Structure formats: structure tokens, C-alpha cells
Amino acid sequence: MTDQEGQLPVRVTLNGQPASFLAAPRTSLSDALRDKLRLTGLKQGCEIGVCGSCTILVDDKPIRACLMLAVQADGKRIETIEGLATNGELHPLQASFQRHHGLQCGFCTSGMVLTALALLRDNPAPSRDEAREAISGNLCRCTGYETIIDAIVDPDAMRATQVGHG
Amino acid sequence: MKFPDFSYARPxxxxxxxxLLSGNDDARPLAGGQSLLPMMALRMASPGLLVDLGLIEELAVIADGDATLRIGxxxxxxxxxxSEAVARRTPLLRQALHHVAHQAVRNRGTLGGSLANADGSAEMPVVAVALDAVMTLQGPDGVRRIRADEFFQGHYTTAIGEGELLTCIDFPDSARSWAFEEVSRRPGDFALAMVAAGLQIANGKCLNASLVIGGVSDRPIRSESAAAVLDGRTLDRAVATEAAQIALDGVRVRSDIHADARFRTELAKNLVVRALLRAGGAND
Structure with a gap:
């Protein structure tokens, strides 16, 4: 099956908007989002599901975009880091990461923020231990994690995630 | 690395x-893809045809039946x-799931995929053997059912035959009280060693004990002699330690970069003690 002939249509709801593209079965969802839809906020580290930097939300749940075929996303609701800011203003959780220095190089950040967002939607007031466990599948080589935990359990981030900002 | 090329079907x-699977040696079912896809990225597997099971609705159902809890x-x-039904009927499964990878992987990874993958360091095979689960295999020649302890035949090797598909897993209700204990390098990593221990206590005595050890060999190991030594005894640390000794006796424990055989053996013994005491209601 060649890339041209074997491509399948994929229709998704991407950050609230309908989107569609063609993908060969072998194309990972992470490659499709970056290369076909130019959503490069998603970073690819290991591409074998270990590092967590490609984490996005599919039907509200964090998943490894490198361990899902793009064609498997057909009909799903996808949220990426690009969908968080509104009118150029950072989402409160993003602002909290910035305020607490929860990032340095930024490579893990989109995966961290989306993982944290899913946690806060599921558990509006996580303890530090719960936050730590939630991000345990996401590697960060800069921060030492403590500032990321600070950003997640920040009262403003927790409150804002519950009201409106989703 | 990118996945090698393959043909794709979504029945x-x-x-x-x-x-699609029968008569094609080169075809593999794709469940949640959390093991097979990394193996493909690493070129440890390159199936010619992936049969994606994601659209088969009847495979994704939990049936809270009279006789068993059936998980697709x-x-x-x-x-x-x-699942509330899982929490109520197979709390051991719920306990062990906490140790399976990370949330993002648990959101895609499936019970059937984990069992069919049969990694010797994975939690689900240990739970399936401990709870006397029964696997349903459906193939070109019909349906057959096989007990978990006959299903696992070695690292990445199961009783699934040519063209067969693992469709559901039945967990019979267990009268035992269960505990699951594991040690891994980091949370979510594969286990260096793990233990599922189940027992009943009547008039202060231990009855009907069951002990399954994982991560030390190429498949879950049930130790009937260790369970037998507990029978009718008052469970305490000394008795549990005696059972642990017997449980690891004669087991060819594997060595790898994460832990050598001696360390693994000691870990497993300690986990047996911990799991038995916790299953027996003691605060270790």
C-alpha cells in the first residue's frame, strides 16, 4: 500500500472545529497533527510512548498521539495545546505554568498542560500527590517537576479550569 | 521511528x-496499540496486515452477569x-490496574491486548491466573474456552491459535480476600516482581489460600505448595515468610538489566509476605 493510494479520509473535531485530512494507515496521529494540520505545539520525543510529550486529549482523555494511528482518530474529538488560549490570552492553566516557572525548554509543556487539564476536569482539587501521579507518565528534563506541580495545584488554575475555560 | 508500512482493515x-486473520500468518489484531505500536516503531514487529478491532462494539462491553463478570x-x-461492577466483583483487578503504565496508556490499552501480549512482567496476566479467569477464543473452527493458567505459555506466547481472536474474559466470583503488591523502578514501569495473594480467614485460621507471582519468570507462577502450607495456620509474619520461601523454591528467576535473579528473588519473597499479611487483614 503506497502513501498515495492507500490514504484514508479522517474527519475529526479539532479544538471545537471540524477538520479533515487524508492519512496512510501507518501515519501516527502525532505525525498527522504536526505535518498535515501544522499543529506543531505537539512535540514528538521518543515516538514509542515513553516520554509523554505528544500527549493530547481525545474524547476528553489524555492519550499518546504517537501510539494512535491517525486513521483511528476518525470521528473523535481532539484537543491540542493550540485550542487552549482564547483571543490571544493564555488559558489560566497555561498562565499558571508561566507564573510558577513550570517550564524551561518547553518541549514537554504541551503534553504536561493537557495532562494537567484532564486531571483538573476529572478531579477539581487534586492534592500534590495526585498531581504528581497524573504527570508521572510525562518526562521533563528541565524543571525537576516541583514547579509543574505548583502550577497544577495553583488555586487560580484549579478554579478557572472548572468555570468556562473548560 | 515511524511505523513500517502495513495494510489496514477495520472490521x-x-x-x-x-x-481477515485466518490463513494469513502476517496478520495481527490491533487492540489498544500500546504494546504492538511501540514494537512496530522499534521494528521488533512488522505485520503485513493490521486488523484494527476498534470498531467491533461487542468486544468493548463489561457484562455484570450472574455467574461471572465478563470483560470484553x-x-x-x-x-x-x-467500573463499579469491577470494583465490587474483582477488586484485585482494580488494585492491580493502578500499577499498569500511566493514565494516558490506560486510556487506550485494553485488557484483551495486555493478556494476548503476555509480557512476563505485565500485571494483567497475574491477575487473570490468580482469579481463575477463563478466556474465550473465537476462531475459524468456532469458539473455545481456556483457563488462564493454560493460556500463558511463555514470554509473549499464549494458547491463541492460528486465526483465533481473544474475545472476552470471564472472572468467576472469588470468596477469597485479595491483595496485590508490586515493586517497579518507577511508578508505571513494568514490575520487577509482583504478587497476588488471596485467602479466607475462618476462626482465626487461614483457609483456601492462593498465591501467584509475576515478573520473575516468563509467565505467572502459581505456587500451590506455598498456599498449602498456610492451610489451617494462624497467619503471621513467620508463617507468611515460610510460605514465601516455599513459593520461590525451585523457581528459575530471571535476571536482566533492571534486577538480577538474587535481588528479584528477595523482592518476590518480601512481596509474598506483604501481600499475604494484607490479604489476611493485617497492617503489615
């Missing part, structure tokens, strides 16, 4: 999937972990 029914092969770890 809507079990029979269609079996038709495509039910995700996350769904299993959140």
Missing part, C-alpha cells in the same frame, strides 16, 4: 475479523478501573 464484527477484550484499562 465491524468478530466474524469479519476472524476471516477491547475494554480499556481506564474503563475497567472506573
Amino acid at each position: 465491524a464484527t468478530i466474524s469479519e475479523a476472524i476471516k 477484550a477491547m475494554v480499556t484499562h481506564d474503563t475497567t478501573a472506573r
Whole structure:
């Protein structure tokens, strides 16, 4: 099956908007989002599901975009880091990461923020231990994690995630 | 690395999937993809045809039946972990799921996929053997059912035959009280050693004990002699330690970069003690 002939249509709801593209079965969802839809906020580290930097939300749940075929996303609701800011203003959780220095190089950040967002939607007031466990599948080589935990359990981030900002 | 090229099929029914899988050595079913896809990225597997089971709805159902709790092969770890029926009828499964990878992997990974993958360091095979689960295999020649302790035949090796598909797993109700203990390098990593221990206490005495050890060999190991030594005894640390000694006796414990055989053996013994005491209601 060649890339041209074997491509399948994929229709998704991407950050609230309908989107569609063609993908060969072998194309990972992470490659499709970056290369076909130019959503490069998603970073690819290991591409074998270990590092967590490609984490996005599919039907509200964090998943490894490198361990899902793009064609498997057909009909799903996808949220990426690009969908968080509104009118150029950072989402409160993003602002909290910035305020607490929860990032340095930024490579893990989109995966961290989306993982944290899913946690806060599921558990509006996580303890530090719960936050730590939630991000345990996401590697960060800069921060030492403590500032990321600070950003997640920040009262403003927790409150804002519950009201409106989703 | 990118996945090697493959043909792709997305059947809507079990029979269609079996038709695609049978007579094709190069075909592999794709469940949650959390083990097979990394193996493909690493070129440890390159199937010619992937039969994606994701659209087969009947594989993704938990049936809270009279005789057993039946979990479809495509039910995700996350769904299993959140299931009220699972919490009520197979709390051991719920306990062990906490140790399976990370949330993002549990959101895609499936019970059937984990069992069919049969990694010697994975939690689900240990739970399946401990709870006397029965696997349903559907193939070109019909349906057969096989007990978990006969299903696992070695690292990445199961009783699934040519063209067969693991469709669901039945967990009979257990009268035992269970505890699961594991040690891994980091949370979510594969286990260096793990233990599922179940028992009943009547008039202060231990009855009907069951002990399954994982991570030390190429498949879950049930130790009947260790369970037998507990029978009728008052469970305390000394008795549990005696059982642990027997449980590891004669087991060819594997060595790898994460832990050598001696360390693994000691870990496993300690976990046996911990799990037995916790199953017996003692605060270790």
C-alpha cells in the first residue's frame, strides 16, 4: 500500500472545529497533527510512548498521539495545546505554568498542560500527590517537576479550569 | 521511528475479523496499540496486515452477569478501573490496574491486548491466573474456552491459535480476600516482581489460600505448595515468610538489566509476605 493510494479520509473535531485530512494507515496521529494540520505545539520525543510529550486529549482523555494511528482518530474529538488560549490570552492553566516557572525548554509543556487539564476536569482539587501521579507518565528534563506541580495545584488554575475555560 | 508500512482493515464484527486473520500468518489484531505500536516503531514487529478491532462494539462491553463478570477484550484499562461492577466483583483487578503504565496508556490499552501480549512482567496476566479467569477464543473452527493458567505459555506466547481472536474474559466470583503488591523502578514501569495473594480467614485460621507471582519468570507462577502450607495456620509474619520461601523454591528467576535473579528473588519473597499479611487483614 503506497502513501498515495492507500490514504484514508479522517474527519475529526479539532479544538471545537471540524477538520479533515487524508492519512496512510501507518501515519501516527502525532505525525498527522504536526505535518498535515501544522499543529506543531505537539512535540514528538521518543515516538514509542515513553516520554509523554505528544500527549493530547481525545474524547476528553489524555492519550499518546504517537501510539494512535491517525486513521483511528476518525470521528473523535481532539484537543491540542493550540485550542487552549482564547483571543490571544493564555488559558489560566497555561498562565499558571508561566507564573510558577513550570517550564524551561518547553518541549514537554504541551503534553504536561493537557495532562494537567484532564486531571483538573476529572478531579477539581487534586492534592500534590495526585498531581504528581497524573504527570508521572510525562518526562521533563528541565524543571525537576516541583514547579509543574505548583502550577497544577495553583488555586487560580484549579478554579478557572472548572468555570468556562473548560 | 515511524511505523513500517502495513495494510489496514477495520472490521465491524468478530466474524469479519476472524476471516481477515485466518490463513494469513502476517496478520495481527490491533487492540489498544500500546504494546504492538511501540514494537512496530522499534521494528521488533512488522505485520503485513493490521486488523484494527476498534470498531467491533461487542468486544468493548463489561457484562455484570450472574455467574461471572465478563470483560470484553477491547475494554480499556481506564474503563475497567472506573467500573463499579469491577470494583465490587474483582477488586484485585482494580488494585492491580493502578500499577499498569500511566493514565494516558490506560486510556487506550485494553485488557484483551495486555493478556494476548503476555509480557512476563505485565500485571494483567497475574491477575487473570490468580482469579481463575477463563478466556474465550473465537476462531475459524468456532469458539473455545481456556483457563488462564493454560493460556500463558511463555514470554509473549499464549494458547491463541492460528486465526483465533481473544474475545472476552470471564472472572468467576472469588470468596477469597485479595491483595496485590508490586515493586517497579518507577511508578508505571513494568514490575520487577509482583504478587497476588488471596485467602479466607475462618476462626482465626487461614483457609483456601492462593498465591501467584509475576515478573520473575516468563509467565505467572502459581505456587500451590506455598498456599498449602498456610492451610489451617494462624497467619503471621513467620508463617507468611515460610510460605514465601516455599513459593520461590525451585523457581528459575530471571535476571536482566533492571534486577538480577538474587535481588528479584528477595523482592518476590518480601512481596509474598506483604501481600499475604494484607490479604489476611493485617497492617503489615
